Amino acid sequence: MNDLPTQRSRERVTMTEHTTTDDVLPDEGTPVATDSVDAALESLDSDGLEGYNYAYLDEHTKREVRRSVLKAVAIPGHQVPYASRPMPLARGWGTGGIQASLSILGPEDTFKVIDQGADESINAANIRRLAENTADVPTTTDTTEADLIQSRHRIPEEVLTDEQRLVLQVPITDALRTVDPSDAANRRRHAHKNYGKMWVHLYENVVEYGEIKISSRYPTMVAGRYLMDPSPIPRWDVPKLDHADHLTVLAAGREARLYAVPPHTEVEPLAFDDRQFTVERFPEQACHACGSTDTYLVEVSEEATEDGDNAFETRYACNDASFCAKRRKNPDLPKDHHLEEAVDWGPGTPDAPTDDAGTPVEQGGAGE
């Protein structure tokens, strides 16, 4: 029934414990001279980052985060509390993601950071330079080159493999928060697998609007047990989590919770038989830069048309900037171009239904 983590995924996570856990000395951290009080004060007198431990956090903290990740992998979709440290980034700006990333990263890893689909966004650049400065890792913008990808609210268009790990930044950890603000009450609901209130909410949506009006943060069952907030990824990306080859870690700094979707785990968005889960629609639209019709598009600009001053036309563009750059060179590049066999990766990939125009229409819940 439940897709507990496979042997493979467990090995994968164990491999991430490459900071030699057993060799960690209890006093690692900011080194302090102990000869005299003056010497101690002097040793703390440096500024800049040379006074900080590898990957900023001290080894104990990183080990604690990794333990929480392991627990999260063992109980897919369950929110694991961890002691989220104040980071030198503002809370709500990816502090959970960066704690998870810095705890998992080793010097041999290549790191990619994307914010709302773009490597070049300022916040992504800021997180990337923190990792570069403190963890001394090479970085990339190419999804297929990265060992670890930290992302705010997107899963890349290119298929992730079992060699890769994805860290999603999470603002709100609990899908049930939409129907009840109380964590104490929601923890009880999770314990009892009591998701009736969410079902009623979805039903009332249908009655009131004819549609389920949840846009992103779509409530999703993981391994048939826990209801998960998949972070504000668009609905477009949710099917990519289902039976994926890669490990996804979802980390919230402000709310101090971690959860995970291990590889090969069933992930199923809540929906009704007569109101199926639907992804965002871009009928008859294509990226103005690369021409893609099978990627998540965003409206980027209003261009004046020849019809007069007040007529505007909306232009669409791929949200995944790195894949769009590849598509501009090679418009027919498939999303699984780097893999030997075709992989189902959400809308626009082999098993996803499309209409006559090749536009993806809907992605039914997983495991159907």
Next chain:
Amino acid sequence: MGYVAVTAGEELIERAEQLFEKQRIDDDADDIGVDQIEGQLGRLTAQAMSEGGLYAPRLAALAVKQAQGDTVEAAFLLRAYRSTLERFDETTTVDPGEMIATRRVSPAFKDIPGGQILGATKDYTQRLLDFDLADGSPEDPTAEWELDDEGDPERLTNVTELLREEGLLHEPDEPAVDEPNDTTRESITHPPERDEVLQELARGETGAVTALGYSALRGYGQVHPTLAEVRVGRLPVRIEHPYTGAEVTVTHTEVTESEAVVPVYEKREDPQFAFGYGLTFGRNERKAIGMTILDASIQLDGDDEPAENAEFVLDTVDGTDSFGFIEHLKLPHYVTFQSILDRIRAIRERKGLSEQSRVETDERPADSAVAGTSDDD
């Protein structure tokens, strides 16, 4: 790559930082020294230390300078610095009765053991702008005071102790685990223990603690406390000597302490006062009293009033959390907003409200709201 609205890299970040830094030195005035901030803007540094959870006046002054006076930003700088420090030791518990008080007022009783100490306060001054300060030279107004040596300060028995001896004060339940949980090292799960509530309130943002405390007073709650006393003074920080095991005073911290009683009688057969406690680093009476009200309110554990709901209070009172999440709204939200646009258009199309439908309406089955299958085509 012109189509991502915000394309940038390190250079843009650095330039923005440089522009911010330039604002400080934009006029020709002298650079304000960290000593001046520590000495003359003590309320600012106290607030930063209290909300940052780190008692370090000089670092706090630096943080205030770097943040250009933004206290929440300064507290955030202190917290981020604190999280990289080694935790050497834990102090022994200190009895607030030991406080060397510079100010102590008891609104509950006129005569209290040790007496009332008005101390340095602006409470009873008229709030008139003092234009002499604008360019006056500093003069010590107490220079002419005749001071007699009164000897060592008296030990000040807490006023609540008097009530407690008489059995008028409700004793909180003994905690299941006597060791407090450091909430900066182990995150809170709700419902929280009282020690966790007090820690979070002590680090709470001053404005938030004041506002939520005020909400209870204003009528959204039952707690209208009588302050047993409010004190400002210095408390010793003691650790056990690693070799001798004897207690050693390593430093002192300035704190504000507040205790209150609340006439809420939990047991009909044995009416007692409920009790609230507040303690903050530095001088910040407003926050200490606000914390006292919130501690008393949370102990009532009501569902109806915001200040009595521990989850609500703790989830909203932290400055670093609220600051970060409120300001994160400035980050790009292209992906999520596109997703929202999709939903609102779909609903408008279904209701026939959309002028230029993005989906041909006649392709959709003519159904009622509930009976249809997928609406996508």
